[in-house]
Amino acid sequence: MRLEWIEDILAVAEHGSFQAACEKRNVSQPAFSRRIRQIEEALGVSLFDRSARPARLSSHVHDQLDRMRDLSAGLRDLSAALRDVEGMRRRRIVIASQHAIAATSTPEIIGRFADLDIDTRLRSANRDDCLAQIMTRRADIAFIHDVAGAQEIPGAEFLEILHIGSEALIPVYAHDRLDTLNQAYARGELPVIAYPADVFLGQVQRRMIFPRLTRVGRVRPKLETALTLAALEFARTGFAIAWIPEPLARADIAIGRLVDLSTTLPSIPMTLTAARLSDTVSPIVGDVWDRIQAQSCARSGV
Amino acid sequence: MRLEWIEDILAVAEHGSFQAACEKRNVSQPAFSRRIRQIEEALGVSLFDRSARPARLSSHVHDQLDRMRDLSAGLRDLSAALRDVEGMRRRRIVIASQHAIAATSTPEIIGRFADLDIDTRLRSANRDDCLAQIMTRRADIAFIHDVAGAQEIPGAEFLEILHIGSEALIPVYAHDRLDTLNQAYARGELPVIAYPADVFLGQVQRRMIFPRLTRVGRVRPKLETALTLAALEFARTGFAIAWIPEPLARADIAIGRLVDLSTTLPSIPMTLTAARLSDTVSPIVGDVWDRIQAQSCARSGV
DNA sequence: CATTAATATGCACAAACTGCATGTTAGGAG
DNA sequence: CTCCTAACATGCAGTTTGTGCATATTAATG
Known part of the structure; x- marks a missing residue:
């Protein structure tokens, strides 16, 4: 053959x-x-x-x-x-990152090992897809969000997990449409952007956010999308409240376009997490992992 | 090359x-x-x-x-x-089944397509491992337990799901050691066999069983094992209460060796579920799936 | 150093593969 | 139906690749 x-x-x-x-x-x-x-x-x-x-x-x-x-x-x-006798030392690494993380923290994390001269491929996907890519060895390291009290990371017994940092999932809304929101609120309603039940953030919403909203008003899902970037855009237009990872909303809040509603509505602390297969043998992936780990320890010491 | x-x-x-x-x-x-x-x-x-x-x-x-x-x-x-021009029609199929299901319902399910003359390989593993085998195409069909209200099946967007039947996760204990249990109960304690937090049944215990036990007494995990068959054995010896899929405990209950404590302690309805990759193209797997499906519909009509 | 085991190279022969020229046959048009 | 053309098959001769036997070279060990 x-x-x-x-x-x-x-x-x-x-x-x-x-x-x-x-x-x-x-x-x-x-x-x-x-x-x-x-x-x-x-x-x-x-x-x-x-x-x-x-x-x-x-x-x-x-x-x-x-x-x-x-x-x-x-x-x-x-x-x-x-x-490729020598090129093995310059093999590429594939990073699978959640959409919201890809748009915010991943570039900075990748910057930590930029000096290692590794051909780095970044793939953006939803959380479960990131993990599937790790499980099936299509990606080397995943960056995902983890929430204390939510489901364990699927396949965790196959994985090595590293906590990189913290990010909050915060409720945001358009600053210049607050009166519309207050009118809905006065009617006892809360218009929200819902994440689908079959994605991680949807599960977090349903288990840890919406139950706590019933004391405030009746939750009105106005739209459902799995894409945090899309949810952010709808919040910007004043369509409904969106729960967004804080780094993603940071710039809009700073310029006053978005308001962080965490003082009235629940926000959820999340851990920014890296995951790789436990049996990873590639020295390249090992080097990257060590570099991410070292700088995460340094950051938590600050 | x-x-x-x-x-x-x-x-x-x-x-x-x-x-x-x-x-x-x-x-x-x-x-x-x-x-x-x-x-x-x-x-x-x-x-x-x-x-x-x-x-x-x-x-x-x-x-x-x-x-x-x-x-x-x-x-x-x-x-x-x-x-293998003609043998393609007799290719084998790999079934990945949870340990408890492998010991009880899987033989009967496999019997449903025995007349199709398919070389059937059965692998027994824990739930996440079954799903990983499906994700990585090492197995064609998985049999797993699903619990309403628990986590969605990981990777569900890649999978096709079929509900085959129902089984309950029931609390059982040795009949001839009930007075030991009653003494612990009188002290306000409930000795239990715990499943590890990182397996499905462990998650079900922690989320849906143990919180409801605090009204009864203080939960005392006496042992932790992922293997339902081992948990069953410890219940048989009166070591502690074990939550066991009902079909696995059925024979012992029938002969009076084990007592089903569902009247006092929570039991959890579970769905016996088959899963395969959505993009499965194998006609063999398709035939088996159709056969399982047809007889599951027939059973739910009874 | 001598000896032995492991790998390399010369030689002659066999096997595999190629293009050109030609043969055979399916498929479509009239 | 016949004719024509495109598609695949086979004969022939030449080239390339691959083999075992005999022999050469070299590392490793005592």
Whole structure:
């Protein structure tokens, strides 16, 4: 079984005929025809239906195309990795960060190891997606929010956790629309932006915020979005109250565009957390982790 | 890049020398020496340190051994899959089941598709591990417990969920040690088997059971185990009260060895749930899923 | 230093692969 | 239906790749 075999089969699948495939593979048609024959003989099975013109993949081969693409990519990656004697020391790292953290704290955190000259890829996703990327090794380190009393981090027994800092989830609203909010409040209603029940912040809202709002007024979800950045925008327009990680709202509060309603409504302390797989062996990830850890300890000492 | 190349390199790594590797590979030493040279020339890099005797893997090659093993297995699997024109219809399915479910309901559920003649592998694990196996495609279908009001199933947006049936998590204790329990109760104490906080049943205990026990007495965790089967055993010996999925305790209750304390202590209704990845394309998994679903609908109609 | 085990290289032969020329056959148009 | 063309297969000759045996070189050990 060779990368070449896989690529020959994929070429036929992708270009529709032996003739087109042989041109793409820079081989004459007879040689290509014989190549495919050799592969079939080596495997002891027919891979193509030649009674049709152009020849067609057998269905069981068609079922394996995705697998072949994966293996083809994997073999190419292996070649590159084996060739890269010194470059292994400059391998990349993939960070999966919650949207709100990606927009605020992640750049500063990444700055902590910028001098290590590591090719750093940042992916922004919701919390569960970040963790899934860690679980499936598509990312090396995740930055997520954690809330004391909320659900444990899923898969925690597979993970190593590091507390980087603290951020609060605070209620904010447009400063210049406060009278609209006060009118709703006088009617006993609280218009809010709700996060979906199936995302972390939605769970936090439902378990730790909304129950405490019933003493204030009837919660009126005006909109539901999983994206904190979108929730922030709706708060800015005075559409409804949004619970936003404080760093994300900080600039707007400073210029007076948004008001922090924490004195009247509940805010939730959150921990900014890094997570990686416990069995991570990559020295690169280890270096980054150590750097994040060292500067987090230094910060908590201040 | 060929499977052969990978296997040659792995042979050296595993047998410690070219000489030993060539014997394992059924090739003469000179041919093997030249083979390795050809691979190095094709890649344009040295893979071994020959200044030592026996020759040693370069460290960057050593770092890729696991990857090579994975690719080697993947290529062999592909060959087998391509060869297996008709056997694709008899491919195996991997079920990941929570320990307690594996010991009770899973055999009956598997029996529902026994006539489909599918090679079925059952793996027993804790709940999060079951889900991780699904997330990482090491298993096709998971059987887990779900509790209304507890955390959503992690990764639910990636999953398709099917409710199969209902089971209760019930408090049980040894019938012949009830006077010991009553003495503790009279002292205002409740000796319990605790599940660890980082597993699902531990979370259910802490959130939905223990808070309701404070009206009864002071909760005394006497032991902590994640394994429901172990908890059951401790309840049988009168060590402490254990919360056990009802089917697991059913036989002991029927013969009077265990007492179901649900009339005095809280029991929790649970849903027996099947989960698979939403993007599952395997017709085999689809058939099994449909069969489980059809018989679950039939059962809920009774 | 001598000896042995481990890896490399020369030689000759076998096996695998190629393009060009040609043969065969499916598919579509008239 | 026939004819034509595109697509795949096969013969032939030449090139490239790969092998084991015999031998050379070199690290490691006593």
